[in-house]
Amino acid sequence: MLFNSFVFIFAFLPVTYTVFWLLRTSRARYVWLTATGYVFYGYWNPRFCLLMAFSTLVSYSAGLGFLRWTDPRRRKLCLVVPIVVDLSLLAFFKYANFGLQTARGVAHVFGADVSVPHLDIILPVGISFYTFHTITYIVDSYRGVIRPTRNFFEFSTYVSLFSQLVAGPIVRFRQIEEDLEAIAAHDRRRWIQRGVSFFVIGLVEKVLVADTLAAFVDPALASYASLSTLGAWMAMLGYSFQLYFDFSGYSTMAVGLGYLFGLRIPQNFNSPYKATDPSDFWRRWHISLSSVLRDYLYIPLGGNRDGTWRTYRNLMITMLLGGLWHGASWTFVFWGGYHGLLLSLYRAYGKAWDALPHAARQAGMFLLAVVGWVFFRSSTFAMALGVLRTMFVPTSGVLVAQPALAAMALIAAGSWAMVGPNAFEMRHEYRLPGRLVLASGFATALAIVIGLRSSPFLYFQF
Amino acid sequence: MATTSAPLNTKLSQPDAPDVRRDERARSAGTGLAGWLLIVLVFVFSVEFACRVEDWVMYRMPILSRYRSLDDLVVRDAMGMHGRPNARFEKWVMNDLGMRGPPTTKTPAPGTVRVITVGASETFGLRESPNREYPRQLEDSLNAQVSRASCSRPEIRRFEVLNAAFAGMGLPTIEQDVRNRLAPLGAKIVVIYPSPASYLDEQAPAAARPDSSGQAEQAMPLRRALYPRALSRMREQLKQALPEVIKTPLRARQTRAMVAAHPPGWRFESVPSDRLAQYDADLRRLIGTIRRVGATPVLVTHANEFVGRPSADAPMLIAWEKFYPRATGRTIIAVDSVARALTIAAGADSGVVTVDAARTLAGQPLSAFADFVHFTDLGASVMAGVVRDGVVGAVCSAVESAAPADRGGAR
Numbered sequence: 001m002l003f004n005s006f007v008f009i010f011a012f013l014p015v016t017y018t019v020f021w022l023l024r025t026s027r028a029r030y031v032w033l034t035a036t037g038y039v040f041y042g043y044w045n046p047r048f049c050l051l052m053a054f055s056t057l058v059s060y061s062a063g064l065g066f067l068r069w070t071d072p073r074r075r076k077l078c079l080v081v082p083i084v085v086d087l088s089l090l091a092f093f094k095y096a097n098f099g100l101q102t103a104r105g106v107a108h109v110f111g112a113d114v115s116v117p118h119l120d121i122i123l124p125v126g127i128s129f130y131t132f133h134t135i136t137y138i139v140d141s142y143r144g145v146i147r148p149t150r151n152f153f154e155f156s157t158y159v160s161l162f163s164q165l166v167a168g169p170i171v172r173f174r175q176i177e178e179d180l181e182a183i184a185a186h187d188r189r190r191w192i193q194r195g196v197s198f199f200v201i202g203l204v205e206k207v208l209v210a211d212t213l214a215a216f217v218d219p220a221l222a223s224y225a226s227l228s229t230l231g232a233w234m235a236m237l238g239y240s241f242q243l244y245f246d247f248s249g250y251s252t253m254a255v256g257l258g259y260l261f262g263l264r265i266p267q268n269f270n271s272p273y274k275a276t277d278p279s280d281f282w283r284r285w286h287i288s289l290s291s292v293l294r295d296y297l298y299i300p301l302g303g304n305r306d307g308t309w310r311t312y313r314n315l316m317i318t319m320l321l322g323g324l325w326h327g328a329s330w331t332f333v334f335w336g337g338y339h340g341l342l343l344s345l346y347r348a349y350g351k352a353w354d355a356l357p358h359a360a361r362q363a364g365m366f367l368l369a370v371v372g373w374v375f376f377r378s379s380t381f382a383m384a385l386g387v388l389r390t391m392f393v394p395t396s397g398v399l400v401a402q403p404a405l406a407a408m409a410l411i412a413a414g415s416w417a418m419v420g421p422n423a424f425e426m427r428h429e430y431r432l433p434g435r436l437v438l439a440s441g442f443a444t445a446l447a448i449v450i451g452l453r454s455s456p457f458l459y460f461q462f
Numbered sequence: 463m464a465t466t467s468a469p470l471n472t473k474l475s476q477p478d479a480p481d482v483r484r485d486e487r488a489r490s491a492g493t494g495l496a497g498w499l500l501i502v503l504v505f506v507f508s509v510e511f512a513c514r515v516e517d518w519v520m521y522r523m524p525i526l527s528r529y530r531s532l533d534d535l536v537v538r539d540a541m542g543m544h545g546r547p548n549a550r551f552e553k554w555v556m557n558d559l560g561m562r563g564p565p566t567t568k569t570p571a572p573g574t575v576r577v578i579t580v581g582a583s584e585t586f587g588l589r590e591s592p593n594r595e596y597p598r599q600l601e602d603s604l605n606a607q608v609s610r611a612s613c614s615r616p617e618i619r620r621f622e623v624l625n626a627a628f629a630g631m632g633l634p635t636i637e638q639d640v641r642n643r644l645a646p647l648g649a650k651i652v653v654i655y656p657s658p659a660s661y662l663d664e665q666a667p668a669a670a671r672p673d674s675s676g677q678a679e680q681a682m683p684l685r686r687a688l689y690p691r692a693l694s695r696m697r698e699q700l701k702q703a704l705p706e707v708i709k710t711p712l713r714a715r716q717t718r719a720m721v722a723a724h725p726p727g728w729r730f731e732s733v734p735s736d737r738l739a740q741y742d743a744d745l746r747r748l749i750g751t752i753r754r755v756g757a758t759p760v761l762v763t764h765a766n767e768f769v770g771r772p773s774a775d776a777p778m779l780i781a782w783e784k785f786y787p788r789a790t791g792r793t794i795i796a797v798d799s800v801a802r803a804l805t806i807a808a809g810a811d812s813g814v815v816t817v818d819a820a821r822t823l824a825g826q827p828l829s830a831f832a833d834f835v836h837f838t839d840l841g842a843s844v845m846a847g848v849v850r851d852g853v854v855g856a857v858c859s860a861v862e863s864a865a866p867a868d869r870g871g872a873r
Contacts, residue, residue, distance in 0.1 A: 006699040006700075006702070006703050007703045010703075011703070405519070432497050432500070432501075435497070435501055436500065436501060436504050439501045439502075439504050439505040439508065440504055440505070440508040442505070443504075443505045443506070443507075443508030443509040443512060444508055444509075444511075444512040446509055446512075447508075447509045447510075447512030447513045447516060447692060447695075448512070448516060450513075450692065450695040450696055450698075450699045451513065451516055451695055
């Protein structure tokens with residue numbers, strides 16, 4: 001089910017919301033949110049609910065183990081076993097074919113022609129996200145950062161909460177624990193205006209901005225070989241804004257939905273195209289993922305504590321794995337490596353970069369991000385190099401479809417992304433004129449939603 | 463100042479305080495109500511306006527278009543029933559000849575072979591993307607191989623395909639349209655893709671009665687332009703949103719109710735031979751009319767998603783039954799199958815090139831069909847490919863000017 005779908009807006013959300021607030025006890029609300037989470041997830045493919053239930057059960061049991069045992073060996077077992085189980089599921093469903101194909105490629109390099117079967121595996125939506133939810137819970141419990149919950153339904157609510165289930169943000173238990181504990185005491189009216197406002201802004205970002213951009217970006221990149229230099233730039237700038245508004249729109253809607261149920265979900269995007277350097281960019285882009293990678297991978301690897309070269313190594317490992325998390329393809333790995341390199345270079349030559357004027361740094365960082373998105377968007381290296389060549393070597397060819405409309409959409413999206421406020425920078429207390437604007441924005445987005453042309457979120461594939 | 467005056471005011475106004483508070487509350491409630499009313503109005507207006515702007519951006523459909531549905535794209539005038547010239551609704555755009563497709567002229571340009579496709583909704587195109595319906599793909603396909611398709615005749619430089627079909631068009635209406643309207647258009651080839659299931663309607667198909675009253679020329683009233691498009695979208699979404707487990711029993715119930723409302727024996731439990739005899743006669747009459755107007759007919763057998771697939775898609779069959787409640791699902795499939803044989807036989811008897819699309823489509827993936835009979839982009843492309851071969855055959859036959867009987871039979 002998609003947030004920008006008719007079923008979600010007109011059936012799932014009203015029913016879930018009404019029943020939630022009619023229920024009075026914590027237990028009833030946990031059970032209700034868990035059940036609705038499974039309905040939300042199962043609407044796509046009910047079979048994979050079992051997978052999520054299994055992952056939930058394993059991680060919950062690990063939490064009980066931490067509560068019961070103080071013996072370091074047993075605690076380590078409670079740490080390692082569920083993480084191995086979770087990562088094995090992720091590896092099988094997401095990376096099995098990638099691994100087999102890579103092995104075949106490596107064997108081919110060494111002169112052995114190995115026949116490798118292609119496994120008919122469907123990638124369960126959101127597995128990358130809920131696997132990280134459970135892993136952060138286990139690690140935080142092991143480290144003593146949180147006290148694991150004994151309440152199974154509280155934990156299952158955390159894992160299967162529909163607002164964050166399939167495309168994040170990657171909310172850590174400690175970030176939502178306080179609100180979950182007090183779930184029976186929430187005041188419905190306290191956050192409703194904020195919740196509605198966030199949801200509508202996110203819907204506008206997704207439906208009106210991202211999908212409008214997609215209308216010219218997708219066909220243009222589908223036939224990238226015929227694009228002119230200007231066409232390639234328009235397509236890639238369009239994709240950069242499309243990706244941002246698509247994912248940021250989803251996260252903003254998720255935050256809004258959280259507020260509607262009294263749960264404060266943290267910010268996932270902080271106007272990343274306002275970033276002035278690579279470190280700044282990763283503090284603003286997909287904040288929940290970059291902070292998870294920092295806290296659960298980069299710092300345990302040693303962070304910046306063991307000298308310059310080890311810092312670079314740790315940065316590269318973190319970013320390469322971050323790239324791989326996004327998808328089972330070497331183009332994603334390359335994209336991760338590219339950002340690892342940018343972070344390392346910034347670490348080495350940051351002072352010179354910081355001496356540049358603010359506008360130049362912002363424009364420069366944006367340009368570097370756009371180049372990275374070429375690899376992120378391309379299905380093969382040939383496509384990535386083709387697009388880059390067209391962008392940087394003057395080439396004659398075609399523009400994107402409806403170039404005047406596309407240019408207007410780019411200017412509007414670019415202005416909002418690079419100058420305008422994000423949802424967390426806006427005030428969500430409205431008087432009548434503000435409410436009218438909000439109603440109008442919601443209505444316009446809704447008109448598109450009921451037009452049967454809503455598209456899935458880009459981050460669903462990760 | 464405020465501290466001294468406040469108690470004084472309070473004291474002075476004490477006897478009226480409940481009334482004042484009541485008035486304030488009433489005023490505040492009134493303002494609140496007016497505010498919410500305004501928000502609702504702005505919301506409703508914005509939804510409707512956005513729907514119209516989106517229709518304009520996507521399809522160039524005028525903001526105040528008076529066409530509300532596919533039915534409005536059809537007109538009944540002195541020539542019979544046919545597409546309404548220059549009408550447009552969402553992705554369906556009629557040209558000035560009242561045919562789905564790009565603008566064209568009454569007579570074909572020099573060096574152009576004009577092909578006209580006739581049929582019902584499958585030919586008109588319901589479920590394909592814009593410009594991916596089979597007649598459009600047929601034109602692309604013919605022009606991509608113009609040297610082969612023209613049988614080495616240098617004067618043929620281009621093919622033009624006109625789509626004269628519309629939803630629900632039966633063979634008698636097509637025959638009337640060919641006679642009255644299509645004859646002067648200079649078509650060399652007319653491709654017939656009949657829809658046999660229409661012979662299972664309550665009444666067998668008859669030619670649409672011409673209407674000389676001149677009502678067709680009158681402009682549609684302006685109030686039609688004000689009909690809320692958001693409502694149509696909502697209705698469509700509701701239908702789409704219902705899961706198949708609910709939709710299928712509802713359809714089955716509707717069909718049962720329709721059957722129950724008629725006397726026993728009303729339903730066709732087996733192939734009705736009289737209806738098929740009429741199909742055969744109508745088809746042969748159409749072939750004759752096409753020849754009389756100077757064009758060469760090409761026959762195409764009717765395809766459906768059940769042919770060649772033993773495990774029939776039960777919910778889809780129930781959906782098809784709902785359209786033709788007078789026949790059982792099995793009868794509808796059987797009628798299509800018998801009609802295929804009749805079409806091939808009519809082609810053989812009349813020396814008409816016949817394309818067996820039913821057989822070709824049976825070998826394609828199920829994704830060639832968007833429902834029981836309508837094509838997806840893929841299905842339309844397969845259809846265009848197989849019909850192209852038939853059109854090429856017909857053009858080459860004309861070139862060789864051999865005896866028609868020699869080239870009859872299925873391809």
